[in-house]
Amino acid sequence: MNWLPLLLSGLAVGSIYALIGLSLVIINKATHVVNFAQGEIGMFGTFIALSVLSATGLPVFVVLVLSFPIGFLIGALLEIVFIKPVASGPPLNVLIVTLGLFFMFNSLAGIIWGFDPYRFPALFPTAPIAVGGAAVSPTSLGIIVITLLVMAALYVFFEHTRYGTAMRAASMNPFAARLMGIRVGVVATVSWGLAAGLSVMSGILIAPLTFVDQQMMLAIILKGFAGAILGGFASLPGAAIGCLLLGVMEAFVGAYVDNTIKDSFAFVLIIVVLMVRPQGLFTKALKRKV
Amino acid sequence: MRTIACLAAGGVAIALPFFVGPYGHYLLCMAVIYAMVALSLGLLLGVAGQISIGHAGFWAIGAYTSAILVTKVGVPFILTLLVSGLFAGVAGLLVALPALRVQGHYLAIATLGFSLVIVHVLYEWDGLTGGRQGMFVPRPSIFGYELMSDFSAYFLLLAILAVTLLLVVNLRRSLGGLSLNAMRLSDIAAQVCGVNRATTTMFVFALSAAITGVSGAFYGAVLGQLSTDSFTLVVSLGFLTMVIVGGLHSVVGALLGGLFLAYSPEFLRAFEEWQMFIYGALLVGFMHLLPDGLASLPRRALRLVRRRDA
Numbered sequence: 263m264n265w266l267p268l269l270l271s272g273l274a275v276g277s278i279y280a281l282i283g284l285s286l287v288i289i290n291k292a293t294h295v296v297n298f299a300q301g302e303i304g305m306f307g308t309f310i311a312l313s314v315l316s317a318t319g320l321p322v323f324v325v326l327v328l329s330f331p332i333g334f335l336i337g338a339l340l341e342i343v344f345i346k347p348v349a350s351g352p353p354l355n356v357l358i359v360t361l362g363l364f365f366m367f368n369s370l371a372g373i374i375w376g377f378d379p380y381r382f383p384a385l386f387p388t389a390p391i392a393v394g395g396a397a398v399s400p401t402s403l404g405i406i407v408i409t410l411l412v413m414a415a416l417y418v419f420f421e422h423t424r425y426g427t428a429m430r431a432a433s434m435n436p437f438a439a440r441l442m443g444i445r446v447g448v449v450a451t452v453s454w455g456l457a458a459g460l461s462v463m464s465g466i467l468i469a470p471l472t473f474v475d476q477q478m479m480l481a482i483i484l485k486g487f488a489g490a491i492l493g494g495f496a497s498l499p500g501a502a503i504g505c506l507l508l509g510v511m512e513a514f515v516g517a518y519v520d521n522t523i524k525d526s527f528a529f530v531l532i533i534v535v536l537m538v539r540p541q542g543l544f545t546k547a548l549k550r551k552v
Numbered sequence: 553m554r555t556i557a558c559l560a561a562g563g564v565a566i567a568l569p570f571f572v573g574p575y576g577h578y579l580l581c582m583a584v585i586y587a588m589v590a591l592s593l594g595l596l597l598g599v600a601g602q603i604s605i606g607h608a609g610f611w612a613i614g615a616y617t618s619a620i621l622v623t624k625v626g627v628p629f630i631l632t633l634l635v636s637g638l639f640a641g642v643a644g645l646l647v648a649l650p651a652l653r654v655q656g657h658y659l660a661i662a663t664l665g666f667s668l669v670i671v672h673v674l675y676e677w678d679g680l681t682g683g684r685q686g687m688f689v690p691r692p693s694i695f696g697y698e699l700m701s702d703f704s705a706y707f708l709l710l711a712i713l714a715v716t717l718l719l720v721v722n723l724r725r726s727l728g729g730l731s732l733n734a735m736r737l738s739d740i741a742a743q744v745c746g747v748n749r750a751t752t753t754m755f756v757f758a759l760s761a762a763i764t765g766v767s768g769a770f771y772g773a774v775l776g777q778l779s780t781d782s783f784t785l786v787v788s789l790g791f792l793t794m795v796i797v798g799g800l801h802s803v804v805g806a807l808l809g810g811l812f813l814a815y816s817p818e819f820l821r822a823f824e825e826w827q828m829f830i831y832g833a834l835l836v837g838f839m840h841l842l843p844d845g846l847a848s849l850p851r852r853a854l855r856l857v858r859r860r861d862a
Contacts, residue, residue: 296660296661298605344836344840347840348839348840351843352601354597354601354603355839355843357603357660358603358792358796358835358839359835359836359839359840361605361789361792361832361835362831362832362833362834362835362836362837362839363832363836364789364832365789365793365828365829365831365832365833365835366829366832366833366836367832368828368832369825369826369827369828369829369832370829372825373825373826373829480785484664484665484668487661487665488665491658491661495658526668526669526672526673528665529665529666529668529669530665530669532661532662532665533646533647533649533650533662533665533666536650536658536659536662537649537650540650540658
């Protein structure tokens with residue numbers, strides 16, 4: 263019975279990727295660009311959360327809940343200050359701005375908080391619990407449950423609320439959406455906020471397992487890309503499932519094949535998926551109108 | 553007028569090393585090495601409209617290919633330049649393979665993933681590359697003469713840069729360059745006019761990677777040692793910064809970019825911690841205020857003056 267813990271830890275890591283992957287897809291739908299600074303925003307938010315934690319002594323779970331509005335503010339501000347002025351130009355310019363933001367956040371975190379890793383207090387009990395004869399880490403279970411809750415909330419928001427529907431409309435056809443009275447510019451700001459909130463949450467979820475330092479999200483954002491591409495960059499559920507799948511595959515490759523290729527696995531996967539099935543596993547090929 | 557400007561620039565480039573010391577020679581060499589990378593990236597970004605955040609990977613392939621061939625096989629340095637370019641070019645082709653199927657900025661992610669894999673492989677393969685410790689690289693040589701000083705290496709570099717410049721300038725004017733330009737402006741319109749999107753994208757990736765590979769070979773030889781630390785994501789992003797600061801759409805911009813990347817650490821030494829932040833801020837700032845880089849300044853100034861006259 264040693265596959266169950268492996269599956270669960272894979273799903274837990276996949277959940278972290280999924281939160282980042284989802285935020286990438288949300289921004290891509292709104293701004294039609296891949297936001298390379300996404301992981302660094304998450305890292306920066308995690309540092310802020312850690313500072314809040316040590317300054318106020320609030321319970322960790324309160325900070326986890328607070329992390330979403332903190333992230334939302336950061337993301338929305340970034341969109342208004344840095345992205346909106348160049349958004350009408352070629353998409354390449356926006357992409358380069360996100361790369362610049364990546365640089366700025368990455369080094370700013372080092373300048374403010376130093377380059378040494380910090381320990382983040384555990385969110386869940388660390389003693390393994392026995393499930394069906396196998397030892398399972400409560401941390402993995404907790405991460406999976408929280409991620410599933412977030413995904414359910416996102417689903418309800420996008421499918422069953424007025425504003426979520428407006429956001430989908432703005433992504434499908436900005437022009438028509440504007441004619442219907444949707445403020446497309448505000449939708450972009452909200453998308454950035456939503457995505458940044460998710461990224462900060464993923465940073466806080468992973469922080470107790472790794473450490474908090476300025477490089478913590480570098481590998482994770484790449485895995486988020488890989489997972490989202492695997493599942494289909496054009497769809498939220500597809501991207502989420504792709505990320506979960508990637509986490510599980512990594513866990514099994516690491517355990518049964520070789521642990522050193524675990525990290526390179528995702529990158530090779532990106533290139534293979536782009537070559538063989540660029541629209542991802544779970545979405546139909548997007549047809550562009552001329 | 554154009555010829556005179558070119559000749560003058562060449563003259564300055566040749567005369568410059570006579571006025572600076574050994575460290576100045578080293579910086580000039582680096583500027584030329586970076587300028588070659590900037591030319592190749594400018595081709596990709598400015599002409600073809602494709603972004604790469606993994607050029608450090610091609611640079612690494614060039615550097616290690618040349619170093620290993622010189623030290624382990626005994627191939628003359630000049631020949632290894634060709635092999636380095638070839639290997640890096642083939643790698644570029646591999647990375648661009650997804651171009652057959654995908655559009656847009658997915659390729660950027662592929663380049664990023666590729667460069668990380670390359671560095672990972674070089675790091676683990678310590679029998680060949682020295683892994684963590686890195687390896688020593690002999691000085692560049694030509695026809696059996698070792699160019700012991702950076703002063704003499706600079707002139708060899710200048711010659712190679714001139715060849716690269718000629719190649720890039722002519723490509724920009726040729727049918728290939730024009731079709732790349734058309735692709736950047738509208739890939740649908742270009743394809744309607746008979747441009748094959750996949751092959752042109754793969755071609756420009758391969759060429760860009762090959763030029764970067766040759767530059768990498770020089771980098772190792774001028775520095776005298778190699779380690780995987782020289783080929784991180786930060787280096788790739790530094791390359792991007794120099795191209796944006798210099799200017800995407802012209803050869804002059806690429807040369808300015810090379811000078812920028814070689815000399816900026818000198819000026820920024822006092823704010824060492826802030827260096828990356830400043831690079832990032834430059835990327836953002838230039839995109840907002842001067843998207844065509846420093847090379848577009850004269851034209852902008854001219855336009856401003858004319859407007860005032862009118």
